[in-house]
Amino acid sequence: MTATVRVAPEDGSDATAPARPVPRRPSRPATSRPSSWYLLPAALFFGVFAAFPLVLVVFLSFTSWEGIGDPALIGLDNWVRLVGDARVLDVVGTTLLLTVLGWATQTPIALLLGVWAAGPQRNRAILSSIFFLPLLLSSAAVALMWSRLLDPYFGLAAEFGPFQNILGTPSGALAAIVFVTGWQFIPFHTLLYQAAARNVPKVLYDAATIDGATRWHMFWYITLPQLRNTIITSSTIMVVGSLTYFETILLLTNGGPGTSTYTVPFEMYIRGFRSFEFGYASAIATVLVVVATAISLIIVKFSGFAKMRSTMEGM
Amino acid sequence: MTVVSDVSVSGPVSTPPKERPNRIAGVFAAIWLVIVGVPIYTMVSWSLQERDDFLDNGPVALPSAITLENFTEVVTGGFARYLLNTVIVTVACVVLTLAVAIPAAYAIVRSTSWLSGFAFRIFLLGLAIPAQATIIPLYLIINRMQLYDSLTAIILPTVAFGLPLSILVLAGSLRDVSNELYDAMTIDGAGPFRILWQLVVPMSRGSIAAVGTYAALGAWNQFLFPLILTQNPDLRVLTLGLQRFRQEFQINLPGMMMAVMLTALPVFVLYLVARRWLIAGLAGMGSR
Structure with a gap:
C-alpha cells in the first residue's frame, strides 16, 4: 500500500520522458529488475557469429589462407596487391555504377507509387496489394525467375526484339540487374513512402487548395519536403543494399558476360570460394565493411532508429 | 504511435470530395501494374503448362491446357x-x-x-x-x-x-x-x-x-x-x-x-x- 502511494507521483514525472528506463532510486523498495544475465544469450550469439567475424575478417586480410590448415600472417601483401589491382578497381566502379543507377531509378518510382498508393481510393488498396507481390519472393527466386524470363530463346525477352540478348552484352546485363533489383525492391520502398505520405497533415493540402495551388505545386512544395526524412532513410537502405547485392549477380548474370557485372561482394566470393584466396578476399571484404558501415552510420545519424520504427508502425 | 495510427485512419475519411482524379499518377500506376503483373502472370501460366504446349503457345499466351505435371516433377525431384x-x-x-x-x-x-x-x-x-x-x-x-x-x-x-x-x-x-x-x-x-x-x-x-x-x-x-x-x-x-x-x-x-x-x-x-x-x-x- 505504501509502495503504491509513493509510486504514483514518480510515474507522473516519468511520463514526460518515456523513452528512458527509470533511473535507480535507492530510497524506494526495489522493483524486480532483470539482471544483466538476461543479455548473455543474445550477446553470445551476436558476439560469436556477427561481431567476432567482423574483427576476424580484418585479421584475415593480413594472412594467406587457402581454406585448409591455418591462416599464415603475410603482413601487408594483400593490401599492397589490392591497391594495385586493376580488376578490383573495375569491380568497385561497377558496384558504384549499379548503386547510382539503382538509386536514380528506384527512388522516383517508389516515391511516386508510394504517394499514389497513400491516396484514399479503394482500388488503390487492391492495386497496392498486387504491387507488393515481388516482396514475397526471395532474392534467389527473383533472380532465377528473371533469368528464365530473359531467356533469349524461350523467354519473354524472345518476344520483344531489342531485349532478346539483353544478358549477352555488358551494358545490357547491367541494365538487367538494375531492372530486376528495382522490380524486387521498389515495392519495399513504396511501402515506406506510402506510410510516410499518409502521415502528411491533411490541413497542409487543404490550405494549399484554398490558395489555388496546382497538384504539381502541392507535390513539390508540400509532399516532397514532408517526406524528406523518409527519402533519406529509403535512400540509405537502397545504397547499402546495392553495395551488397549477391544472389542477383550470381544467379542472373554470374558476373558475366566476361567480368562485366562483377560487384565487390561477388568478387570477394569468387576470390574466396572459387580461387581459394581467402586472405585476399578478406581484404576485399574489409573494404566492403568500411564503406557499408560508413553509410549505415549515416542512416543512424540522419534518420535514427526511432523514426525507422515509427515508419513500420505506420503500415 | 497513437499519432501515427490516428492520422492513417483519419486520412481516408476526411478527404474532401473536390479532389480531381490524378491522371498522370494513374497512368504511371497502370504501367507499374503491367511491370509487376506480367512476370507474375507468366510465371504462374508457364508453371501450369506442359513443356511442349509452352513451346507451342509462346511465353505470353494463356495456357491451352492446364497440367500438374510440373508440380509432380518438382516435388519428386x-x-x-x-x-x-x-x-x-x-x-x-x-x-x-x-x-x-x-x-x-x-x-x-x-x-x-x-x-x-x-x-x-x-x-x-x-x-x-x-x-x-x-x-x-x-x-x-x-x-x-x-x-x-x-x-x-x-x-x-x-x-x-x-x-x-x-x-x-x-x-x-x-x-x-x-x-x-x-x-x-x-x-x-x-x-x-x-x-x-x-x-x-x-x-x-x-x-x-x-x-x-x-x-x-x-x-x-x-x-x-x-x-x-x-x-x-x-x-x-x-x-x-x-x-x-x-x-x-x-x-x-x-x-x-x-x-x-x-x-x-x-x-x-x-x-x-x-x-x-x-x-x-x-x-x-x-x-x-
Missing part, C-alpha cells in the same frame, strides 16, 4: 527434402531468435546496469554489419566448431544477424509498458522471470509476432549462409534447391517456374492470412 530442411531452419531460427531477443530486450529496457545501455548501442551498431562481408571468417569459425555441412551451421549465423533489429523492435515496444504494472507485479512478489513471462510477453505480443515473422522470412529466404556453409545435397534448403533445379531444368522452363512459385507459396499464404505481420516483417527484411 527433391523439393520435399529441401522444403523440410528450410522448415527446420526457419522454425529453429524463429524459436532461437525469440528465446534470445526477448530476454535481451527486457534487460535493455529494465536493467539499471551500465551493461544494458552498452549492449543497446552495440546492437544498434550491429544493424550496420553487412552479412556478405563476414562469410569468410564465418566459414573459418563454423569449420573450427566442427559444424560445417550441417543445418546448425545455417541457423546460428542467421539468428545472430537477425538479432539487432529484433532486439531494437522489441525494446521499443517494451518501453511502452508502464512502470505501474512492473511495480504492481513486484508487490505481488513476482521475480524478474515471472514478470517477463506474465507481463512482458503478453504486453508485447504484437512486436513478438512482427519479430517472429521477420526472423522466419530471413531464414526462409537465406541463400548465402547455406551456400558457403553446407555442401551435402541432403542438406540443401529451398533457395539452394532452386539453383540446382536451374541446372536440371535447363530447358524445362515451366518446371523451373513451378519450383520458383512453390518456394514462395507459403509466404503467399502468410500474406493472405496475416498481412499485417508479414508487412512488418518485410519492412525489417528490406532494411537489412
